Amino acid sequence: MAKTFTDEDDALLAELGVEVETKPAAARTAREERIIAGFEEIQRFVDNHGRAPRHGEEGDIFERLYAVRLDRLREQADCRQLCLPLDHQGLFDAGSANLAGIEEDLDDDALLAELGVEANMPAITDLRHVRSSAERKAAEDIANREACADFATFEPLFEQVQRDLDNGMRETRPFELKAEIEPGRFFIVGGQKAYVAEKGELTLTDQGRTDARLRVIFDNGTESNMLMRSLQRALNKDDAGRRITDPVAGPLFSGEAATDDQASGTIYVLRSKSDHPMVAANRDLVHKIGVTSNDVQQRIKGARLQTTFLMADVELVATYKLYNISRSKLETLIHRIFGAVRLDVQIQDRFGRPVVPEEWFMVPFFVIDEAVEKIKDGTITRYVYDPQKASLVERGAG
Structure with missing residues (x-):
């Protein structure tokens, strides 16, 4: 009968210098x-x-x-x-x-x-x-997800979005621009609703393009810490990729305060005195549109030392007082309207580091003023800004 060696036998034989013949593992089919x-x-x-x-x-x-x-x-x-x-x-x-x-x-x-x-x-x-x-490579842009630990916070948002879609308060449109990817926005990608919960600091790629790290929550309870350009690629590659519009709202604010109105802040429009070539060549078109709860003059004090003001003094063009609305939501709405003409310039801060300031747009002031009026009467959701015509046009027109 053939001897079957144990591990101890193998070790002993090895000490004696005797080689034990081992059978190779059978190859798998x-x-x-x-x-x-x-x-x-x-x-x-x-x-x-x-x-x-x-x-x-x-x-x-x-x-x-x-x-x-x-x-x-x-x-x-x-x-x-x-x-x-x-x-x-x-x-x-x-x-x-x-x-x-x-x-x-x-x-x-x-x-x-x-x-x-x-x-x-x-x-x-x-x-x-x-x-x-x-x-698989295309899917990996959105597939590297993990369970969202605080999904209970976001689940009601997805439920409300679905109700808004059902009753016509929202609608889906083909995805078009990277500028549409902002915190608070909803998309449909890979057959799932996606919510941009957070957006990190803007950075520049090796090709000189802007990018940022996002926290994206999906309606199946997962999340992804993906790059903005990765989400953009996924939406562009997906034939069914869609942008879910913001809900149609009634009047957001009026120019006059009622007795029980609570002041919310101020929209301000600025023109830069920067000598940056792009700004200098289009000074009458380049405007910063911001929202603040503070005094505007105080807000722009020391503008030449702040990257958000292009490290230059500014001229105050107009202000609009807000009542009973969320400043952040209104700011997001304004930036969505003019996202296609966001100024994409790089400047250096006081320490020589490259920065891409936000809230600057290549748009005539009269169009900004018209947009504010349409925000007041609640009709702004029917319009988009057409850079070729330099005017607000009704969605789907032309």
Whole structure:
């Protein structure tokens, strides 16, 4: 009878200088390699999302495919035996398969059809990769997400947005400009609603373009710390990518205060005295539009020492008093209207560091004044600024 050596025997023989012949591990079949590769994709999903993939319409197609794939692996004994040693996340501890209403006697094409996938894709039992490397790279711009710990704070916002869409207070429009990506904005990308909760400091890419780190919350309870240009690329690549408009509002403020009105602040319009070539060549067009709760003269004091004022003195062109409204929301609204003509110039601060100031726009003052009047009467949401005509035009006109 052949002798079976233990680990202690091997160590003893090694001390004696005797080599122990070991049998090489049996090579896996192509099918086994595909099964393991498919299971590893599920494991990466769990690493990124902190949970197993789920069935249901709220998940994207890849999560739903992973969920079905995991069910199939659980219910097939040979697959369980192959993947169980690799299961450091306890995915096989979840019990037997649960196809969540999908009939077990469906063939692969019918199963894919239930999930909304073209039937000419590889069969699920083959467990091939369902995305090409190019498709996966495009999806990674928005797919590197994690669970949103404070999603309870944002969930009511998504619910309100859906109500606004249902009753016509909001609508969806094709995404057009990077300038539309601002805190407080909603988008549809990859079939999910996305909310820009935070936007970091603007930086410059190697190509001299502006970018910023965002905190984006998705309506499935995940979030991503992505770059603004990554979200822009994802929206541009997605044929169904949309911008959800701001809600149609009634009158936001009036020029006169009623008895019980509470002062909210002031819109101010400035013209720069900077000698920057771009500013100097378009001095009558370049305006800063801001909102402040402080005295405007106090706000612009020492402008030449502040990057937000282009490190130069400014001329106060106009002010408009606000009552009973959110200053930040109004400022966001104004900047959305003129986002297409935001001035994109780089200056240096007092320490020689490059800065791209915000709130400066290449727009005639009379258009700003007209926009404020339309904000007052609540009709501004029907208009966009047309740089070619240098005027406000009704959405969809022309």
